[in-house]
Amino acid sequence: MNLTLRIWRQKDSSAKGKMVDYKVTDISEHMSFLEMMDVLNEQLVNSGEEPVAFDHDCREGICGMCSLYINGEAHGPDRGITTCQLHMRMFKDGDTITIEPWRAAAFPVIKDLIVDRMAFERIQQAGGYISVNTSGNTQDANSLPISKHAADEAMDAATCIGCGACVASCKNSSAMLFVGAKVSQYALLPQGQVEAADRVRNMVAQMDLEGFGNCTNTGACEVECPKGISLDNIARMNREFLKANVKG
Amino acid sequence: MALDSKVPEGPIKDKWTNYKNKINLVNPANKRHIDIIVVGTGLAGGSAAATLAELGYNVKAFAYQDSPRRAHSIAAQGGINAAKNYQGDGDSNYRLFYDTVKGGDYRSREANVHRLAEVSGNIIDQCVAQGVPFARDYGGLLDNRSFGGVLVSRTFYAKGQTGQQLLLGAYSAMNRQIARGKIEMFNRHEMLDVVKIGGKARGIIARNLITGEIERHSAHAVVIATGGYGNVYFLSTNAMGSNATAAWKIHKKGAYFANPCFTQIHPTCIPRSGDYQSKLTLMSESLRNDGRIWVPAKLEDAKAIQQGKLKPTDIAEADRDYYLERRYPAFGNLVPRDVASRAAKERCDAGYGVNATGEAVYLDFASAIERYGIEQAKIHNISNPSADKIYELGQKIVEAKYGNLFQMYEKIVDENPYKTPMMIYPATHYTMGGIWVDYNLMTTVEGLYCIGEANFSDHGANRLGASALMQGLADGYFVLPYTIGDYLSHDIRTGKIPTDTPEFDEVEKEVKDRIDFFINNKGTKSVDYFHKKLGKVMWDKVGMSRNAQGLTEAMAEIKAIREEFWKEVKVPGSANELNPELEKAGRVADFLELGELFAKDALNRAESCGGHFREESVELDGEQKGEAKRDDVNFAYVAAWEYKGEPADAVLHKEELEFKDIELKQRSYK
Numbered sequence: 001m002n003l004t005l006r007i008w009r010q011k012d013s014s015a016k017g018k019m020v021d022y023k024v025t026d027i028s029e030h031m032s033f034l035e036m037m038d039v040l041n042e043q044l045v046n047s048g049e050e051p052v053a054f055d056h057d058c059r060e061g062i063c064g065m066c067s068l069y070i071n072g073e074a075h076g077p078d079r080g081i082t083t084c085q086l087h088m089r090m091f092k093d094g095d096t097i098t099i100e101p102w103r104a105a106a107f108p109v110i111k112d113l114i115v116d117r118m119a120f121e122r123i124q125q126a127g128g129y130i131s132v133n134t135s136g137n138t139q140d141a142n143s144l145p146i147s148k149h150a151a152d153e154a155m156d157a158a159t160c161i162g163c164g165a166c167v168a169s170c171k172n173s174s175a176m177l178f179v180g181a182k183v184s185q186y187a188l189l190p191q192g193q194v195e196a197a198d199r200v201r202n203m204v205a206q207m208d209l210e211g212f213g214n215c216t217n218t219g220a221c222e223v224e225c226p227k228g229i230s231l232d233n234i235a236r237m238n239r240e241f242l243k244a245n246v247k248g
Numbered sequence: 249m250a251l252d253s254k255v256p257e258g259p260i261k262d263k264w265t266n267y268k269n270k271i272n273l274v275n276p277a278n279k280r281h282i283d284i285i286v287v288g289t290g291l292a293g294g295s296a297a298a299t300l301a302e303l304g305y306n307v308k309a310f311a312y313q314d315s316p317r318r319a320h321s322i323a324a325q326g327g328i329n330a331a332k333n334y335q336g337d338g339d340s341n342y343r344l345f346y347d348t349v350k351g352g353d354y355r356s357r358e359a360n361v362h363r364l365a366e367v368s369g370n371i372i373d374q375c376v377a378q379g380v381p382f383a384r385d386y387g388g389l390l391d392n393r394s395f396g397g398v399l400v401s402r403t404f405y406a407k408g409q410t411g412q413q414l415l416l417g418a419y420s421a422m423n424r425q426i427a428r429g430k431i432e433m434f435n436r437h438e439m440l441d442v443v444k445i446g447g448k449a450r451g452i453i454a455r456n457l458i459t460g461e462i463e464r465h466s467a468h469a470v471v472i473a474t475g476g477y478g479n480v481y482f483l484s485t486n487a488m489g490s491n492a493t494a495a496w497k498i499h500k501k502g503a504y505f506a507n508p509c510f511t512q513i514h515p516t517c518i519p520r521s522g523d524y525q526s527k528l529t530l531m532s533e534s535l536r537n538d539g540r541i542w543v544p545a546k547l548e549d550a551k552a553i554q555q556g557k558l559k560p561t562d563i564a565e566a567d568r569d570y571y572l573e574r575r576y577p578a579f580g581n582l583v584p585r586d587v588a589s590r591a592a593k594e595r596c597d598a599g600y601g602v603n604a605t606g607e608a609v610y611l612d613f614a615s616a617i618e619r620y621g622i623e624q625a626k627i628h629n630i631s632n633p634s635a636d637k638i639y640e641l642g643q644k645i646v647e648a649k650y651g652n653l654f655q656m657y658e659k660i661v662d663e664n665p666y667k668t669p670m671m672i673y674p675a676t677h678y679t680m681g682g683i684w685v686d687y688n689l690m691t692t693v694e695g696l697y698c699i700g701e702a703n704f705s706d707h708g709a710n711r712l713g714a715s716a717l718m719q720g721l722a723d724g725y726f727v728l729p730y731t732i733g734d735y736l737s738h739d740i741r742t743g744k745i746p747t748d749t750p751e752f753d754e755v756e757k758e759v760k761d762r763i764d765f766f767i768n769n770k771g772t773k774s775v776d777y778f779h780k781k782l783g784k785v786m787w788d789k790v791g792m793s794r795n796a797q798g799l800t801e802a803m804a805e806i807k808a809i810r811e812e813f814w815k816e817v818k819v820p821g822s823a824n825e826l827n828p829e830l831e832k833a834g835r836v837a838d839f840l841e842l843g844e845l846f847a848k849d850a851l852n853r854a855e856s857c858g859g860h861f862r863e864e865s866v867e868l869d870g871e872q873k874g875e876a877k878r879d880d881v882n883f884a885y886v887a888a889w890e891y892k893g894e895p896a897d898a899v900l901h902k903e904e905l906e907f908k909d910i911e912l913k914q915r916s917y918k
Binding site: 011012028030031032034035038039042044045046048049050051053055056057058059060061062063064065078080081085087089110111114116117118120121124125126128129130131132133134135136138139140141142144145146147148151152154155158159161162185186189191192 | 370
């Protein structure tokens with residue numbers, strides 16, 4: 001198929017960006033969206049132009065590196081996937097596709113379609129861990145039984161890939177689904193209890209400091225999340241936060 | 249230089265304990281004055297960085313991604329082995345050691361593998377303490393499953409996302425140390441060379457990938473943990489950015505490169521569908537626990553399927569060839585990866601492949617769904633369940649075990665694998681070869697260490713499933729933190745290493761000159777053009793099976809591609825900005841040298857062995873007829889190559905392998 005791509009081009013974080021149109025031809029419906037971008041870039045390199053910079057790596061839907069706002073949706077029109085898993089069979093010959101970077105003040109553009117997601121790193125550093133020495137001299141793993149239900153629920157929360165689609169699709173640019181998932185994972189496990197109150201307070205404080213907005217229960221984040229992280233995690237984070245502050 | 253493996257004396261089961269009791273320690277107050285650089289922050293680098301920081305050293309960690317959480321370790325699906333014997337099925341440290349040495353076709357170092365088995369249990373304890381949500385059974389205890397090449401259930405898992413969860417565990421341990429200021433994290437930085445002072449590794453030159461700035465970083469020791477070189481094939485299961493540059497650069501600065509030809513071809517990947525394809529997607533080997541692999545028994549059925557005239561469900565049970573179960577009754581669908589891959593290729597080469605390209609076999613879950621369905625009906629007291637009910641109940645169980653893998657398959661192939669068998673084909677996956685290291689994980693350059701997939705040490709000629717994660721974490725959490733201390737105990741009076749020295753000047757100049765060359769070269773062809781060309785030679789002549797003639801041709805062809813690359817490569821943009829084409833150019837330049845050494849090593853090894861199948865070396869008769877033939881008399885050694893300029897001029901050093909605790913035997917999975 002032949003397509004018109006409207007792509008956000010921006011030289012660096014201080015430059016002004018603009019939409020630029022490109023044509024690509026002979027795109028196979030079996031290609032992934034990123035492979036289609038490869039075709040465009042090969043074309044640009046061959047004609048002596050600078051290729052479009054975009055983030056990507058594993059191309060298996062797990063590293064969380066790929067982003068892209070496609071036709072107004074994070075990771076494009078399909079559900080439960082990252083951009084690398086989006087296939088061109090979702091589009092039609094002659095389509096015009098609009099491709100933009102994640103839109104959020106806390107994710108400044110680095111170049112073209114690449115944004116800086118370091119805010120997520122700093123939130124994790126504020127408390128997204130269990131303070132255990134890495135010596136290996138811990139108790140035997142089976143001396144701490146965990147119900148299958150709790151382990152499965154913690155796993156569902158831990159499945160978050162940190163891509164930022166939740167932030168990008170939220171009208172308030174809220175990071176609550178991401179932070180909620182991390183807080184939930186540890187809140188559901190016995191290992192995480194000791195520092196639970198400090199963890200949620202510190203992570204929430206860092207989240208606010210980074211300039212993410214608040215949750216107004218619109219639910220767009222859950223819809224666009226490639227890993228189906230549930231809004232329940234936000235509710236759990238709020239409960240944990242309240243509990244932490246009531247306890248003092 | 250003669251190779252000294254520095255394996256400690258004494259009985260194998262006591263080596264590591266005795267060694268740890270005798271090494272020098274660094275006083276905690278002195279650790280604060282010692283800097284360590286860790287390049288790469290996947291499972292090996294991440295766990296090493298966190299642990300070294302925990303011990304008190306100042307760690308500088310480097311990753312080309314925006315976050316350590318994106319390292320390709322994250323994509324490992326199936327699980328991690330540990331000899332916990334929780335299942336009571338006869339597992340032990342010795343058995344894990346034995347399975348790994350045998351699975352690696354007796355080309356690994358016994359002492360290293362035994363140590364790996366010894367610390368495997370600790371890894372699980374450590375990860376659970378960090379909050380890794382491993383699968384649990386209904387009693388709240390850890391669940392296990394089994395993997396190819398073994399007869400016990402020793403694999404711990406977190407759905408089909410074990411690598412992700414283990415990496416996030418190591419990453420969280422890193423975050424704790426970053427918050428404490430003990431790890432200085434350099435995201436979006438790429439190491440472009442190592443700096444040696446007085447023969448010792450004392451720093452690196454790195455490029456800030458956002459600004460293009462070339463930076464000098466010094467340390468008392470440098471640890472390379474940058475993963476494998478499977479992308480030398482262009483198409484592989486590795487992430488797009490996975491590269492060999494750090495490893496190749498240290499090779500050029502004196503670190504020997506061992507067994508480059510030992511590359512694993514993973515049997516269960518989604519087949520390639522066209523020339524535009526950028527990478528291959530692996531489906532976890534754990535699927536072989538429940539999936540049965542087959543092709544049509546009749547050639548005419550296979551042809552009809554290839555032409556789209558028949559569907560797999562049209563083929564009667566009696567007309568299917570479950571070739572692994574037929575050839576290897578003891579291990580069946582769970583034979584090791586090299587055996588499963590070769591068997592698939594053999595059937596496809598004979599014309600029995602099941603997709604349009606003829607390069608695919610079926611992985612079928614119908615009988616597992618039925619088996620689980622009947623079991624569930626009994627559990628739920630459903631008498632005389634209909635076939636549909638059985639299917640529905642069974643599907644739920646399969647979904648719980650492999651749901652995300654099935655979803656991934658469906659998204660890529662656009663077929664529902666619950667209804668129709670998956671198609672799979674072997675693809676380049678993990679590299680067992682890598683930088684040569686001694687028992688301390690030190691390379692042939694003093695103070696330069698190499699851990700995880702980037703080194704050669706533990707998997708021999710073939711890696712068993714669920715062992716990569718084990719080695720990465722063992723090296724990072726539990727081995728390197730001890731061995732590096734012994735070395736650094738001599739550095740407590742050294743003081744800060746300055747970066748304004750002639751050694752740093754010189755290496756920085758080399759790095760900058762190369763970047764300038766790429767930016768200014770007036771070539772006509774893109775970097776990917778050369779990478780794809782290299783990949784084709786590698787797959788055709790240095791791929792799943794190799795012969796002397798093809799390898800000789802490959803060496804010459806790769807050399808020619810390299811020469812053309814340096815004349816014709818074109819890199820748009822400038823050096824002082826985010827420039828992905830420039831990053832790729834440097835990496836492909838290194839692959840173009842590594843590829844030739846790879847072929848040279850494969851040519852030298854005139855035996856079939858694990859991931860290296862030489863067509864000239866096959867069993868001609870007896871029970872093992874047609875199987876790969878190893879040659880222990882002439883090739884029971886590690887081939888460690890010393891850099892001498894052109895890859896073709898590399899000099900071979902042999903580390904003879906001694907097997908004192910395990911008898912060298914023909915591998916049989918029959």
